Amino acid sequence: xxxxxxxxxxxxxxxxxxxxxxxxxxxxxxxxxxxxxxxxxxxxxxxxxxxxxxxxxxxxxxxxxxxxxxxxxxxxxxxxxxxxxxxxxxxxxxxxxxxxxxxxxxxxxxxxxxxxxxxxxxxxxxxxxxxxxxxxxxxxxxxxxxxxxxxxxxxxxxxxxxxxxxxxxxxxxxxxxxxxxxxxxxxxxxxxxxxxxxxxxxxxxxxxxxxxxxxxxxxxxxxxxxxxxxxxxxxxxxxxxxxxxxxxxxxxxxxxxxxxxxxxxxxxxxxxxxxxxxxxxx
Amino acid sequence: xxxxxxxxxxxxxxxxxxxxxxxxxxxxxxxxxxxxxxxxxxxxxxxxxxxxxxxxxxxxxxxxxxxxxxxxxxxxxxxxxxxxxxxxxxxxxxxxxxxxxxxxxxxxxxxxxxxxxxxxxxxxxxxxxxxxxxxxxxxxxxxxxxxxxxxxxxxxxxxxxxxxxxxxxxxxxxxxxxxxxxxxxxxxxxxxxxxxxxxxxxxxxxxxxxxxxxxxxxxxxxxxxxxxxxxxxxxxxxxxxxxxxxxxxxxxxxxxxxxxxxxxxxxxxxxxxxxxxxxxxxxxxxxxxxxxxxxxxxxxxxxxxxxxxxxxxxxxxxxxxxxxxxxxxxxxxxxxxxxxxxxxxxxxxxxxxxxxxxxxxxxxxxxxxxxxxxxxxxx
Numbered sequence: 001x002x003x004x005x006x007x008x009x010x011x012x013x014x015x016x017x018x019x020x021x022x023x024x025x026x027x028x029x030x031x032x033x034x035x036x037x038x039x040x041x042x043x044x045x046x047x048x049x050x051x052x053x054x055x056x057x058x059x060x061x062x063x064x065x066x067x068x069x070x071x072x073x074x075x076x077x078x079x080x081x082x083x084x085x086x087x088x089x090x091x092x093x094x095x096x097x098x099x100x101x102x103x104x105x106x107x108x109x110x111x112x113x114x115x116x117x118x119x120x121x122x123x124x125x126x127x128x129x130x131x132x133x134x135x136x137x138x139x140x141x142x143x144x145x146x147x148x149x150x151x152x153x154x155x156x157x158x159x160x161x162x163x164x165x166x167x168x169x170x171x172x173x174x175x176x177x178x179x180x181x182x183x184x185x186x187x188x189x190x191x192x193x194x195x196x197x198x199x200x201x202x203x204x205x206x207x208x209x210x211x212x213x214x215x216x217x218x219x220x221x222x223x224x225x226x227x228x229x230x231x232x233x234x235x236x237x238x239x240x241x242x243x244x245x246x247x248x249x250x251x252x253x254x255x256x257x258x259x260x261x262x263x264x265x266x267x268x269x270x271x272x273x274x275x276x277x278x279x280x281x282x
Numbered sequence: 283x284x285x286x287x288x289x290x291x292x293x294x295x296x297x298x299x300x301x302x303x304x305x306x307x308x309x310x311x312x313x314x315x316x317x318x319x320x321x322x323x324x325x326x327x328x329x330x331x332x333x334x335x336x337x338x339x340x341x342x343x344x345x346x347x348x349x350x351x352x353x354x355x356x357x358x359x360x361x362x363x364x365x366x367x368x369x370x371x372x373x374x375x376x377x378x379x380x381x382x383x384x385x386x387x388x389x390x391x392x393x394x395x396x397x398x399x400x401x402x403x404x405x406x407x408x409x410x411x412x413x414x415x416x417x418x419x420x421x422x423x424x425x426x427x428x429x430x431x432x433x434x435x436x437x438x439x440x441x442x443x444x445x446x447x448x449x450x451x452x453x454x455x456x457x458x459x460x461x462x463x464x465x466x467x468x469x470x471x472x473x474x475x476x477x478x479x480x481x482x483x484x485x486x487x488x489x490x491x492x493x494x495x496x497x498x499x500x501x502x503x504x505x506x507x508x509x510x511x512x513x514x515x516x517x518x519x520x521x522x523x524x525x526x527x528x529x530x531x532x533x534x535x536x537x538x539x540x541x542x543x544x545x546x547x548x549x550x551x552x553x554x555x556x557x558x559x560x561x562x563x564x565x566x567x568x569x570x571x572x573x574x575x576x577x578x579x580x581x582x583x584x585x586x587x588x589x590x591x592x593x594x595x596x597x598x599x600x601x602x603x604x605x606x607x608x609x610x611x612x613x614x615x616x617x618x619x620x621x622x623x624x625x626x627x628x629x630x631x632x633x634x635x636x637x638x639x640x641x642x643x644x645x646x647x648x649x650x651x652x653x654x655x656x657x658x659x660x661x
Contacts, residue, residue, distance in 0.1 A: 177398035
């Protein structure tokens with residue numbers, strides 16, 4: 001085979017092969033989710049292929065299932081509280097990393113990422129031992145503390161990235177125009193970081209919502225949704241779980257689309273922060 | 283305005299009217315790196331002073347010390363009899379136009395300009411009227427509701443200016459505000475900015491690396507070299523009487539003549555001219571336009587001054603056409619290469635021997651200081 005024909009072959013066959021590969025990867029990623037969704041409408045339960053007798057029955061059962069909704073509520077509360085804790089501690093840490101000079105800064109910068117890299121089992125186990133020593137009774141509160149501390153690093157890294165992109169001259173201009181450091185922080189720095197903060201909040205919320213490992217060690221009497229599902233799976237799969245998973249999937253999808261649109265709009269027009277404030281006012 | 287003066291009026295290196303700002307022996311070190319060294323400067327009320335220097339000369343650092351974004355390592359800054367450098371930036375009656383403009387992207391043009399007034403909690407009616415006035419002054423009233431990202435660079439520049447001026451500062455600092463604009467717009471803005479400064483009567487300290495810009499706009503130029511003040515004088519004086527070889531080379535073009543002085547006569551190659559300098563080595567600056575083709579008919583009559591005329595013959599090396607003027611490079615009999623600017627005209631072909639002359643008074647003795655680019659002081 002001549003060099004030119006092999007070159008031609010790679011030009012034609014290469015993309016075809018790659019397309020097939022891409023489709024396979026895509027199927028591998030999304031087929032399970034598609035099947036999960038499909039079977040949430042399956043009248044025959046989890047068995048049988050193809051799904052027959054499409055029904056909303058599982059959703060009806062789901063909506064009357066008290067324990068599952070309790071766990072959903074628990075998860076939402078935990079995620080929200082963990083998000084607040086992570087932001088309240090993470091944002092000042094990002095500011096310190098960006099602006100302050102202190103001994104051990106480089107070490108701090110690496111250590112703050114550690115909880116993200118550490119297996120959840122280690123974080124969970126060490127927190128469990130800490131709570132034992134401190135004689136704190138396990139409850140949703142301990143889960144909130146666990147998620148909150150583990151996810152501070154997410155807030156710190158996201159906001160730190162935002163700070164690095166911020167034009168410092170804007171803050172100097174604000175000081176120059178008579179605003180104190182505090183006024184400058186609220187009027188200039190925070191609006192410029194709005195996107196990073198919202199991004200961090202969404203990410204923390206999502207990570208907390210589906211967290212299992214840390215929760216597993218710190219759980220008290222009340223279940224979070226992932227633990228509730230996990231507990232039920234041990235008794236066998238019911239399409240009801242498919243149904244709740246489908247609902248979670250839809251909400252995640254909406255969150256992703258909203259986030260993506262915010263981000264792309266921000267790239268076109270950097271004044272996204274102000275627009276967010278405007279829409280919030282109406 | 284009574285406080286503003288014609289650039290030509292302030293020819294002395296000392297300000298004529300009352301001093302607004304007093305910079306006293308200011309130095310700035312970044313670690314081992316000395317950025318500013320013993321800077322002392324008095325700036326008059328209503329003056330347009332330009333801090334001119336190459337990149338790395340410390341001009342922006344000096345401006346940032348005045349604005350309050352940097353603390354000087356030693357020295358003091360006073361404004362109208364009060365210590366300025368100990369105040370935080372937000373308590374100084376000093377405003378800045380940033381090189382990048384630093385407009386707030388999340389606010390409209392109007393909100394940007396009104397920022398200082400709203401921070402100062404001025405009454406809404408006053409904010410409205412001052413805002414309208416400031417926007418009108420920079421001809422941007424039509425863009426009040428626009429976002430900074432929607433207006434051009436030149437317009438952003440005007441907004442940055444309005445945002446600073448609306449607060450009626452005692453001192454306006456401008457950090458290379460025209461460097462991002464294209465050449466035509468820049469020339470237009472130079473004229474507008476100078477006119478605006480006369481109109482509002484506020485003291486301007488303008489930082490630039492562009493010597494032409496400095497000449498066009500300033501009442502006085504403070505030339506910085508490697509963190510030290512090389513010369514402070516009006517544009518005319520700094521051009522006509524450069525104190526150092528660096529000044530002579532940085533501002534405009536010049537011929538530097540390395541001469542030997544013996545009993546009142548400077549000797550450089552085949553050139554000889556009378557001087558008041560003491561015996562020994564001396565450096566002279568001779569501007570290219572001070573040398574002209576010798577007038578064969580009436581050699582002495584054409585001279586404006588009574589000072590001695592120095593004649594010499596030289597070979598024409600090359601001739602560059604610059605529109606109204608020609609730039610000649612000639613080699614004098616002793617092998618000295620000189621640059622000469624003359625009115626544009628046809629000259630004989632190269633290698634022609636020509637007669638030139640200059641007035642001895644135009645050979646300005648200068649202190650020898652090298653161009654900073656040759657002796658980069660980095661630690």
